[in-house]
Amino acid sequence: MTDIQTYPKEFLTTLFSEAVAVADPIRVVKTHLPKRPNGRFIVICAGKASARMAEAVEAHYGPCEGLVITRYGYDRPTQGIEIVQAAHPVPDAAGETATVRMLKMVSNLDADDVVIALISGGGSALLCAPGEGLTLEDKIAVNRALLASGAPISEVNIVRKHLSRVKGGQLAAACYPAKLLTLLISDVPGDDPSEIASGPTVGENSAAQDALDIIEQHNITMPPHVGAVIAAGSGVVAPDDTRLAYAETRIIAAPSHSLSAAASLAEMAGLDVRQLGDALEGEARDLGVEQAQYAVKLQSEMTKTAKPILLLSGGECTVTRRGNGIGGPNAEFALAAAIALNGQEGIHILACDTDGVDGAAEVAGAFSGPQTLRAAQDVGISPSAALADNDAHNFFDVVAGQIVTGPTLTNVNDFRAILIFAVN
Structure with a gap:
C-alpha cells in the first residue's frame, strides 16, 4: 500500500x-457451475464479460459447444466455444448476424438438453435481433437517440426490449423446453435481472405503452414507423410464461x-x-x-x-x-x-x-x-x-x-x- x-x-x-478483481469471471463463475450434463450442453454468452465467462466455463468443464457475442477487443482464448466480436454501445451487422445464429442454435432443443447462459453488461447492444418490421439501421438510430437522451438505463432497456426478438425473456423462450441456467454479472442499479443486458432470459413486466411513454417523456426522436411497431406489440415474455418454467437465474457478481x-x-x-x-x-x-x-x-x-x-x-x-x-x-x-x-x-x-x-x-x-x-x-x-x-x-x-x-x-x-x- x-x-x-x-x-x-x-x-x-x-x-x-x-x-x-473481485468481479473477474475466472474467480466467480466456477462456484456456480453444476455437474456437467450428460445430454446435449450448449453455452451461450453475451456482454463485455462474456468471453471471459466462457473461458471460465471451459476451464472447469473442458471444451464446450457454444457461441459468445462480445465487444470488439474483448475476446478470450476458448477451446470449443466460438467467439464473435461486435459493436457496443451501438449495434452492428456482426452482432445481428451472431444473434440470429444464437437463436437458431437453441431453437430445436428438448427437455434432456441443458443451456447455460452467461450474461453481463453490454449484452443489450451486442444481442441485436430487430423486431418484425424493423431493420438494423432502425435499431442503430434508436440506440443513438436513447443514449443521447439522458434517460435512465432501466428506461432505455424497456424501449430496447419492445423493439427486439431476443430481449425481455425471448432468448429463454427460444431455449424451451431445455433446462436453462443463467449466470449474471450485474451492471445495473438494484441488480434487477430483467435489466441486465435487457433481460434476454428473464421474464418482462413492462408493456408496449410503457416504451411509448418513455419515448415521449424524454422527447426522443426516432423514425415514425418505430412507434407503430412498438404499438403493434412485441414478443416480450411475461414472468409467468410456461416457456420460463425450466429457467433458473443467479447473480454471481454485483456492484x-x-x-x-x-x-x-x-x-x-x-x-x-x-x-x-x-x-x-x-x-x-x-x-x-x-x-x-x-x-x-x-x-x-x-x-x-x-x-x-x-x-x-x-x-x-x-x-x-x-x-x-x-x-x-x-x-x-x-x-x-x-x-x-x-x-x-x-x-x-x-x-x-x-x-x-x-x-x-x-x-x-x-x-x-x-x-x-x-x-x-x-x-x-x-x-x-x-x-x-x-x-x-x-x-x-x-x-x-x-x-x-x-x-x-x-x-x-x-x-x-x-x-x-x-x-x-
Missing part, C-alpha cells in the same frame, strides 16, 4: 483494481460486492469508509457537484488528527448530450466535482467504469484533485467550457487525469471514490 496522502491517485487506483471489497482494503489502510450506495442514478454532473459539496462539509467537521475519510459509491449515471465533445459519465462526474471543489486542498476523486470503457471512449474514467484546475489553467483549457461541450475525456487527457485500463473483461458498473484529508 502506498503512502496514501503522498500518492492519492495511486491509492484510489488500487481500490478500483480491487473492485474489478455491492466490488464496493465492499474496496471498502475492506481501505479500512485495513486505516481509513474511515462511508458507502453512499451501489445503485445511484441521475445526471453525472449533478451527482458530481452533490458529492463534492458533501465532501467539503465532512472535511470542515474533521479534526486535525481525524482518520482520512473515503466515500464510495456505485450505480450508473447518465449524460444528456449538450455538446459535441468526448466524455462519459464518470469523467463528467469527476470534472463537475473538480469545478465545484475549485481547488479545495485535501480532496481527491476517482470515477471509473469497471468495464474499462466510460461512455463510448476507450478510457475507464478520471482522477481529479486540488491540482486539476491549476493544471488546466497552466495549459489554457477551460473546465467549464469542457463540461458544457461534454468534453471531459479530452479535458482529463490534457491535464493528465485519465485512467486507462484497457478491457477489464468484467462489468459491475461505475466505481466512484472520494478521499478526504483534514486540512489546517
Whole structure:
C-alpha cells in the first residue's frame, strides 16, 4: 500500500483494481457451475464479460459447444466455444448476424438438453435481433437517440426490449423446453435481472405503452414507423410464461460486492469508509457537484488528527448530450466535482467504469484533485467550457487525469471514490 496522502491517485487506483478483481469471471463463475450434463450442453454468452465467462466455463468443464457475442477487443482464448466480436454501445451487422445464429442454435432443443447462459453488461447492444418490421439501421438510430437522451438505463432497456426478438425473456423462450441456467454479472442499479443486458432470459413486466411513454417523456426522436411497431406489440415474455418454467437465474457478481471489497482494503489502510450506495442514478454532473459539496462539509467537521475519510459509491449515471465533445459519465462526474471543489486542498476523486470503457471512449474514467484546475489553467483549457461541450475525456487527457485500463473483461458498473484529508 502506498503512502496514501503522498500518492492519492495511486491509492484510489488500487481500490478500483480491487473492485474489478473481485468481479473477474475466472474467480466467480466456477462456484456456480453444476455437474456437467450428460445430454446435449450448449453455452451461450453475451456482454463485455462474456468471453471471459466462457473461458471460465471451459476451464472447469473442458471444451464446450457454444457461441459468445462480445465487444470488439474483448475476446478470450476458448477451446470449443466460438467467439464473435461486435459493436457496443451501438449495434452492428456482426452482432445481428451472431444473434440470429444464437437463436437458431437453441431453437430445436428438448427437455434432456441443458443451456447455460452467461450474461453481463453490454449484452443489450451486442444481442441485436430487430423486431418484425424493423431493420438494423432502425435499431442503430434508436440506440443513438436513447443514449443521447439522458434517460435512465432501466428506461432505455424497456424501449430496447419492445423493439427486439431476443430481449425481455425471448432468448429463454427460444431455449424451451431445455433446462436453462443463467449466470449474471450485474451492471445495473438494484441488480434487477430483467435489466441486465435487457433481460434476454428473464421474464418482462413492462408493456408496449410503457416504451411509448418513455419515448415521449424524454422527447426522443426516432423514425415514425418505430412507434407503430412498438404499438403493434412485441414478443416480450411475461414472468409467468410456461416457456420460463425450466429457467433458473443467479447473480454471481454485483456492484455491492466490488464496493465492499474496496471498502475492506481501505479500512485495513486505516481509513474511515462511508458507502453512499451501489445503485445511484441521475445526471453525472449533478451527482458530481452533490458529492463534492458533501465532501467539503465532512472535511470542515474533521479534526486535525481525524482518520482520512473515503466515500464510495456505485450505480450508473447518465449524460444528456449538450455538446459535441468526448466524455462519459464518470469523467463528467469527476470534472463537475473538480469545478465545484475549485481547488479545495485535501480532496481527491476517482470515477471509473469497471468495464474499462466510460461512455463510448476507450478510457475507464478520471482522477481529479486540488491540482486539476491549476493544471488546466497552466495549459489554457477551460473546465467549464469542457463540461458544457461534454468534453471531459479530452479535458482529463490534457491535464493528465485519465485512467486507462484497457478491457477489464468484467462489468459491475461505475466505481466512484472520494478521499478526504483534514486540512489546517
